[in-house]
Amino acid sequence: MKIETAKHSGFCFGVKRAIQIANETAQNNKKTITLGPIIHNPQMVEFLRKKGIHSIDDINDISDETIIIRSHGITAENYKLLLEKDLNIVDATCPFVKKAQEFAQKLTRDGYQLYILGEKNHPEVEALLSYIDDSAVVVTNPDNPFPKPTKGKVALIAQTTQSEEKFERLAKKLISLCEELHVVKTICNATILRQESTRNLAQKVDIMIVIGGKNSANTTRLAEIASAEGCRTFHIETGDELKIAWFENVDNVGITAGASTPNWIINSVKEKIKKINETK
Ligand code: SF4
Structure with missing residues (x-):
C-alpha cells in the first residue's frame, strides 16, 4: 500500500506564528491564557495547556493574567473589554x-x-x-x-x-x-495551496485521510474537497480513529492535514497506517 502526503498540509504561517508567540509569552509570564482555543486543534490546545497556556471561554473569568489573542482574532467588543481590564495583551491574530x-x-x-x-x-x-x-x-x-x-x-x-x-x-x-x-x-494563500494539493491527491488515490480538529473550518473544507472528487474520505483528529476496514482493497492512501494540525499528529497517523498495512 502506497501512502502519499499532500504537497501542502499541516501548520500554516499564521498558526506557527501564534504558537511561537504563545510559547514565548508563557516563558516570561506566570499565567498565560487565550480567549477561546488559540487554534482549532484540541490535541494541540491540550499540549499547550500542559505547558501553562490555558484557554478560557468567558471574558469575565479573566482577571490579572497575560492574554493572548488567538490567530482568528477577537471581536471589537471583546478587545475593548480586555483594554478596560488593563491586561497585558499579546496579539497573535494572523496578519x-x-x-x-x-x-x-x-x-x-x-x-x-x-x-x-x-x-x-x-x-x-x-x-x-x-x-x-x-x-x-x-x-x-x-x-x-x-x-x-x-x-x-x-x-x-x-x-x-x-x-x-x-x-x-x-x-x-x-x-x-x-x-x-x-x-x-x-x-489566504496557505488555504489555497492546501485545498489545491488535497484536490490533486484525491484524484489519484483510493482513500483520503484528512487529519485535523473536527472544529477546524479549514480541515473540514479539505475533507469536503476530497469527497467532492469522489474519493472515499475520512476526517480524523488522531490515529486512534483509524479503522482497519477502511484499508481493505486499498492500494493508494492519500493524507492531508489542516493548517492547525501539528506534525507530530500527522506523523503518528502515518505510522499507524504503516502498521495497519503490515497486518494486511
Ligand atoms: S489559515 Fe488562517 S492562520 Fe493560517 S495563514 Fe491563513 S489566515 Fe493565517
Missing part, C-alpha cells in the same frame, strides 16, 4: 485575518454593502462583523438562497479559510444583483 478586517472596514466606510463568504458563528467571521455595520450579509453556501443586496454598491470578501470555488460562484451570483461589485479575495 491575513487582520488584513481581511481592514478590508471589511474600508469597504464599509466607502459605502459598499459587504457580503462575506463564511460561517456566521466562526470566531473569525464574528470578529469581522464586529468591525462593520449591520448591513453586512454572511453567505455560507452560495447555492442556497441568501438575502439580496439593499445597496447598489456591493463588496465581497471571504473568511480566510473558505473555498476559492465557492467564492467565485458567489461573485458570479452577486454581479447580476447589483450595479457595482468590488471583490477582494481574502482567502
